[in-house]
Amino acid sequence: MVGAGKEGRKDETAELARRRGFIWQAFEIYGGAAGFYDYGPLGALLKRRVEGKWRDFYRREGFYEIETTTIAPRDIFESSGHLESFTDPTVMCKSCKSVSRVDENVNVDVKCPECGGELEASGELNLMFQTRIGVTKGEGDEQAAKKSEGYLRPETAQGIFINFQRLLKFNRDKLPLGIIQIGKAYRNEISPRQSLIRLREFTLAEVELFVDPAEKNNHPRFEEVKDRKLRIVPSDGEAEEKSVEEAVSRGIIANEYLGYHIARVDEFLESIGLPRAKLHFRQHRQDEMAHYATDCWDAEFLSDRYGWMEIVGVADRGDYDLSAHASSLNVDMRVHTESGKVVPHVIEPSFGIDRIIYALLESAFYEEQVGKEKRKVLQFKSEIAPIQAAVFPLLNRDELKSKAREVFQKLRDASFFVEYDNSGSIGKRYRRQDEIGTPYCITIDYETLEDDTVTVRKRDTMKQVRVPIAEIKEVLV
Amino acid sequence: MVGAGKEGRKDETAELARRRGFIWQAFEIYGGAAGFYDYGPLGALLKRRVEGKWRDFYRREGFYEIETTTIAPRDIFESSGHLESFTDPTVMCKSCKSVSRVDENVNVDVKCPECGGELEASGELNLMFQTRIGVTKGEGDEQAAKKSEGYLRPETAQGIFINFQRLLKFNRDKLPLGIIQIGKAYRNEISPRQSLIRLREFTLAEVELFVDPAEKNNHPRFEEVKDRKLRIVPSDGEAEEKSVEEAVSRGIIANEYLGYHIARVDEFLESIGLPRAKLHFRQHRQDEMAHYATDCWDAEFLSDRYGWMEIVGVADRGDYDLSAHASSLNVDMRVHTESGKVVPHVIEPSFGIDRIIYALLESAFYEEQVGKEKRKVLQFKSEIAPIQAAVFPLLNRDELKSKAREVFQKLRDASFFVEYDNSGSIGKRYRRQDEIGTPYCITIDYETLEDDTVTVRKRDTMKQVRVPIAEIKEVLV
DSSP: OTTTTOBOOHHHHHHHHHHTTSEEETTGGGTOOTTOEEEOHHHHHHHHHHHHHHHHHHHTTTOEEOBOOSEEEHHHHHHHSHHHHSEEEEEEETTTOOEEEOOTTOOTTOOOTTTOOOEEEEEEEEOSOEEEOSOOSSTTOHHHHHHTEEEEOSSSHHHHHTTHHHHHHHTTTOSOEEEEEEEEEEOOOSSOOSTTSSOSEEEEEEEEEEEOGGGTTOOTTHHHHTTOEEEEEOTTSOOEEEEHHHHHHTTSSOOHHHHHHHHHHHHHHHHTTOOGGGEEEEEOOGGGSOTTOSEEEEEEEEETTTEEEEEEEEEEEETHHHHHHHHHHTOOOOEEETTEEEOOEEEEEEEEHHHHHHHHHHHHEEEEEETTEEEEEEOOOTTTOSOSEEEEESSSOHHHHHHHHHHHHHHHHTTOOEEEOOSSOHHHHHHHHHHHTOSEEEEEOHHHHHHSEEEEEETTTOOEEEEEGGGHHHHHO | OTTTTOBOOHHHHHHHHHHTTSEEETTGGGTOOTTOEEEOHHHHHHHHHHHHHHHHHHHTTTOEEOBOOSEEEHHHHHHHSHHHHSEEEEEEETTTOOEEEOOTTOOTTOOOTTTOOOEEEEEEEEOSOEEEOSOOSSTTOHHHHHHTEEEEOSSSHHHHHTTHHHHHHHTTTOSOEEEEEEEEEEOOOSSOOSTTSSOSEEEEEEEEEEEOGGGTTOOTTHHHHTTOEEEEEOTTSOOEEEEHHHHHHTTSSOOHHHHHHHHHHHHHHHHTTOOGGGEEEEEOOGGGSOTTOSEEEEEEEEETTTEEEEEEEEEEEETHHHHHHHHHHTOOOOEEETTEEEOOEEEEEEEEHHHHHHHHHHHHEEEEEETTEEEEEEOOOTTTOSOSEEEEESSSOHHHHHHHHHHHHHHHHTTOOEEEOOSSOHHHHHHHHHHHTOSEEEEEOHHHHHHSEEEEEETTTOOEEEEEGGGHHHHHO
């Protein structure tokens, strides 16, 4: 029976994610607001584990994490170009005055989605949330008002760029210098879609790697990744499978640093359990590139529901940002290297954590017929499953419950994410754990009281094995 | 010599924290903005470790973490009372129009701090940062403008309260229900002080524990904490030392749940290394209590620089919040328990993570004379030290460097936070690690190449021992 009828059911994933406490529309009892989602208890656990894996992954590259503010003053986004360029074109309805985003597939003949009225172009709208820092001194003083303007960051990157000089000193004036940051970012989308795909508040995990431009084709560990096969879609060509080395040597991927990091992104996504068959790297066309990028490759996930969607962007930002801040402030951002005094280039892998969580949920979900009933499963890898193991007493008897509690406590003390459950039949308890992706269920029965062994049941095969309590930890790892 | 001249130097702590990359004023190259700080590489590591310990601590209580949005619509803060009550009284200068906060120690005779002009009361100012969600439909429509108003949350708690019904269901309709959240919160302070003490953007780690009011004097694990001695300062009395049990039974602390959680907060603060002699719990006077609290005890840390400062608040919020949302929305927030259908009360330990980081830095710092030079040390506990061990080759020779790299890599693969350093003399490298609080330095020398042993030097005693490479991990734990 196992594996029979295994297929993703897109609407059921969303239903399960809501029902089991992974993802909830925010402020729902207040009528909700488009583009805002909360993580429930299981969603938050899943997110913590993915973020933890991400940190470990980039720490192993020797990169350091920093944490900068989410609010920043106007000046910074004036320099970075976001005030002028981080915009979407809009249309307004002539009759009901509602504003919406011009999508690529909207042409002038389209009517207002709200009332059917006639639309007209209504200019570019900046996507940053604006606020005011402190109290503005005096009314009507335009200069003072501007000075107190603050914005919620649209990316975490600027907080790293404006700390570049301190970070370089921390790194003893040496390149390359790799800095990572995980945190909230904000985009006041005009027409956010539902679910985790186009959020107004979201989590980015960003790497800003500062390199000597003369060294971009000389990554010291390129050897480690060069044979990795990638599915790539160049901006001017067809999808193809190529090794990283070939893609770089043919100039499809511009340089070794970019190639190395595209390969690492691919490796990370595989390590958390995203199926490689549903991933490719697509190069941006010139007309879709962000204002700061010279080249950009998106890791895209093939969603049953949304088609190909970006989950990571790997951009070569060149010296755009450091030069922009240097020229606004009239400061020197150059670094002394073997090739002279250079303005470093920035390679930036930027991960949309919420979309990755969505992709994990969608690709982990399947249903299968087991005997007379349907079994719903989230087939997470052990390393990211919100709950690593559930502990059950076979029956609701005191002697079994206290033994089960003891095993549970022992695993929790050893830092495993475990759950204790004594409600309902064993079958029902297994179903619940399958639905939330728990890889192992541990049952305490009367045999346990005699010989200190337990039943370990595996989520994917539903097979049960007898394991001594002293050896449970090895099974779970 | 060790221990001689051991004393905290308050200004040097700040200098060291800046120089070594713990804490940096935000946007400094743009002239800075009061109330905003960034965490540099070592500060972020320290913060991650404290947050990790905090999560583990409350997970062991059986509490679940969630993650809710930092922006929320106006309605929520109208219900919660923040729009009306989360305010500070202000004064305005009659001549230069600058607005400042009325501090308790400011009386009417005081002149404007900026220009010396005459001051006048200028009403209450709300401390929430305001923004706008989406595009407002039509100009001049006041109703629509209000509807699109959003605020940055002043506490993480409201995101938990408005999800209460879902969370209760997740907990299978049972009380108590404990939910935790770590995240950014925002207060648009009128006159923020420097450093991490009064920030406009800060990190809260909050626990919202929902309990049956009839059970507040019946905490199932009260036994575990009852003998813990606390230094408490009741609102109407003198500082005294009392066991938790005595404080509760005499009615100084209102109930067992509050007492239990005050004791756990004390235990947590001790576990991360804050000296108990510099901690006490002070009860709020009626006139300083937040609008939602019925009782509140602050864990205060005695700072050399700022005097007693709040680092954690433990509040009994009663049924204020659930009832407020229930009545605004006309929904039922009651839970069926053995005592009938009740609106749960909320016990809330709320941790100011940035202030805790400040307290850790200040209390960990000391200087001592060692021979002819001064040694500066951050005496962090191993469990929270940003770097757990540094690995050095004794000399800058290839055979030592490659062996040192190997040991370094081995520890990093085993998830230790380690640093590799081969620059400068060994003495200089020790000094640097002392300054950033690294408890162990591991040196690879020619003996290592022969017998696979290394020198492990301890930060606090400066003593060195010879340890086989295979046993290093046990030393570090």
